[in-house]
Amino acid sequence: MLISYQIFYNAIPKILKNGPMSHREIAKQLQQLYPKHCNDSIPCPHRKDNSVHPEWDHIARNAEQALKSKDIIIRDPSIRKWEIA
Numbered sequence: 001m002l003i004s005y006q007i008f009y010n011a012i013p014k015i016l017k018n019g020p021m022s023h024r025e026i027a028k029q030l031q032q033l034y035p036k037h038c039n040d041s042i043p044c045p046h047r048k049d050n051s052v053h054p055e056w057d058h059i060a061r062n063a064e065q066a067l068k069s070k071d072i073i074i075r076d077p078s079i080r081k082w083e084i085a
């Protein structure tokens with residue numbers, strides 16, 4: 001899981017060089033680039049509700065938040081997309 005996080009952390013800024021993207025669009029790119037690290041059959045154990053949510057998507061969201069805290073990417077709330085800071 002830590003390896004997936006580092007891969008996503010490094011990949012997201014490169015993906016966003018193509019332009020602003022929503023989390024869903026970033027996730028789709030990550031799944032195409034790193035299918036082994038995007039296994040939909042592993043559910044997120046952190047969610048208390050019953051929604052089915054894969055853990056890799058949670059890891060990708062954590063990577064987005066970490067990149068935001070380092071001022072590497074920013075989220076434009078008006079278009080609800082991430083972009084390079």
Ligand SMILES: [Zn+2]
Nearest residue numbers: 044045046058
């Ligand atoms: Zn989780």
